[in-house]
Amino acid sequence: MQVQTRAEKLKLASAARREQGKLELKRQILEAAAHLFSTNGYEDFSLRQVAEAIGYSPTTIYLYFKDKEELLFVMAFEGFRGFGVALQHAYDSAPPAERIWHIGRAYVDFALANPVQYRLMFMQRSDYLARPAPECYTDFIDSFGVVTKAVAEAMKRGEIKLRDPQETATLLWVNVHGLASLVLTNSHLTPENIEPLFHWMMQMLQREMSV
Amino acid sequence: MQVQTRAEKLKLASAARREQGKLELKRQILEAAAHLFSTNGYEDFSLRQVAEAIGYSPTTIYLYFKDKEELLFVMAFEGFRGFGVALQHAYDSAPPAERIWHIGRAYVDFALANPVQYRLMFMQRSDYLARPAPECYTDFIDSFGVVTKAVAEAMKRGEIKLRDPQETATLLWVNVHGLASLVLTNSHLTPENIEPLFHWMMQMLQREMSV
DNA sequence: TGACAAGATTAACAGTGTTAAGTAAAATTG
DNA sequence: CAATTTTACTTAACACTGTTAATCTTGTCA
Numbered sequence: 001m002q003v004q005t006r007a008e009k010l011k012l013a014s015a016a017r018r019e020q021g022k023l024e025l026k027r028q029i030l031e032a033a034a035h036l037f038s039t040n041g042y043e044d045f046s047l048r049q050v051a052e053a054i055g056y057s058p059t060t061i062y063l064y065f066k067d068k069e070e071l072l073f074v075m076a077f078e079g080f081r082g083f084g085v086a087l088q089h090a091y092d093s094a095p096p097a098e099r100i101w102h103i104g105r106a107y108v109d110f111a112l113a114n115p116v117q118y119r120l121m122f123m124q125r126s127d128y129l130a131r132p133a134p135e136c137y138t139d140f141i142d143s144f145g146v147v148t149k150a151v152a153e154a155m156k157r158g159e160i161k162l163r164d165p166q167e168t169a170t171l172l173w174v175n176v177h178g179l180a181s182l183v184l185t186n187s188h189l190t191p192e193n194i195e196p197l198f199h200w201m202m203q204m205l206q207r208e209m210s211v
Numbered sequence: 212m213q214v215q216t217r218a219e220k221l222k223l224a225s226a227a228r229r230e231q232g233k234l235e236l237k238r239q240i241l242e243a244a245a246h247l248f249s250t251n252g253y254e255d256f257s258l259r260q261v262a263e264a265i266g267y268s269p270t271t272i273y274l275y276f277k278d279k280e281e282l283l284f285v286m287a288f289e290g291f292r293g294f295g296v297a298l299q300h301a302y303d304s305a306p307p308a309e310r311i312w313h314i315g316r317a318y319v320d321f322a323l324a325n326p327v328q329y330r331l332m333f334m335q336r337s338d339y340l341a342r343p344a345p346e347c348y349t350d351f352i353d354s355f356g357v358v359t360k361a362v363a364e365a366m367k368r369g370e371i372k373l374r375d376p377q378e379t380a381t382l383l384w385v386n387v388h389g390l391a392s393l394v395l396t397n398s399h400l401t402p403e404n405i406e407p408l409f410h411w412m413m414q415m416l417q418r419e420m421s422v
Numbered sequence: 423t424g425a426c427a428a429g430a431t432t433a434a435c436a437g438t439g440t441t442a443a444g445t446a447a448a449a450t451t452g
Numbered sequence: 453c454a455a456t457t458t459t460a461c462t463t464a465a466c467a468c469t470g471t472t473a474a475t476c477t478t479g480t481c482a
Binding site for chain 3: 059
Binding site: 233267268269270271274 | 428429430431432
């Protein structure tokens with residue numbers, strides 16, 4: 001490998017700077033989109049409004065996202081990313097014996113703290129879950145995998161009964177998702193008054209896993 | 212009250228016939244809409260396509276439904292109606308001691324048999340649940356009420372532990388909805404292979420309610 | 423017959439996603 | 453430094469969408 005000439009270096013630097021600018025605008029689009037999405041809702045979310053919000057012409061967005069669908073997908077995917085981080089954090093920060101409980105807590109808390117995103121991710125466009133991640137999102141945490149891991153390890157430690165970890169994790173998932181989506185749906189269930197139900201549910205699961 | 216003249220009778224009959232015709236066209240619109248909805252999906256569902264399908268101009272639909280939103284709502288509501296009927300049937304046709312189990316079964320079966328409607332009702336447009344029923348849909352079964360009733364009666368009979376029936380019903384609901392929506396979302400879970408999970412889940416709930 | 427009402431249509435508007443052609447400025451090259 | 457190419461963006465246009473107002477048609481009634 002030979003050293004580059006000064007001109008070549010400059011060229012690369014400038015290219016990098018421009019690339020940086022592109023990334024920043026992409027970021028800006030995503031921010032405006034997320035904001036409009038959370039205020040207007042899924043139904044009234046429009047590309048043209050996003051464009052207007054950032055002061056660009058509508059077609060500019062197509063230079064950064066293939067189409068509306070992809071912009072929405074990336075928004076959902078940022079949700080999946082944050083969601084995965086939250087579950088992983090719960091896994092990491094809890095004593096092994098309490099991991100499952102903490103993950104359940106983190107799951108529900110995420111839904112309550114990010115209702116708009118949660119709805120998009122798991123209710124309105126749950127089909128996105130089947131889609132492969134967009135390129136450049138390689139450092140992606142498999143949320144369900146976190147649960148499965150916690151379950152499998154608890155089994156290995158003998159804290160819960162030996163079963164198919166995947167199936168056990170699914171039963172957990174069914175419960176936390178069921179509760180979360182019910183709270184986001186039913187006005188009688190509020191973030192405050194679900195606490196007893198959440199505790200009951202988690203205790204039931206814990207008991208069930210032990211037996 | 213005096214007898215009507217022949218002319219008055221005719222008038223009424225003709226008015227009734229026309230009213231009948233209106234109802235039939237409304238029915239026709241709903242059928243075409245349901246069909247297009249289930250083939251094209253929520254995103255690509257359009258009034259103009261519905262109009263074309265039944266051979267009317269787009270604006271005709273506005274003579275029968277206030278707007279697209281109401282047509283969609285009525286479609287969802289027909290789903291709620293069928294859903295309520297299914298749960299009620301499960302309630303009626305099962306021996307008292309097995310009612311809860313049967314209702315759970317009916318819940319999940321409905322979701323698997325009517326995935327498109329279920330998605331609309333409880334995932335894509337779960338906000339419809341908070342909306343009051345459209346007039347003329349007065350004979351409406353409160354699905355959650357069926358569960359609550361079954362639970363309350365099982366408590367009275369001493370089959371399950373005394374608790375807040377509403378909260379117990381909610382825990383049941385959380386589970387069946389969680390499972391149903393997961394199956395409709397996750398391609399790894401299919402109507403065939405969830406049977407073990409369903410049984411495990413229901414047994415867990417039954418155990419939990421007894422303790 | 424002529425007035426009237428009901429049911430449907432046409433035309434139009436505003437807004438949407440999306441594509442192709444055009445433009446101005448910046449970067450690159452000889 | 454001038455010429456050329458690339459880049460980032462815009463304008464114009466198309467094919468849709470939901471929705472409204474005005475119009476037409478047709479059978480009903482006095």
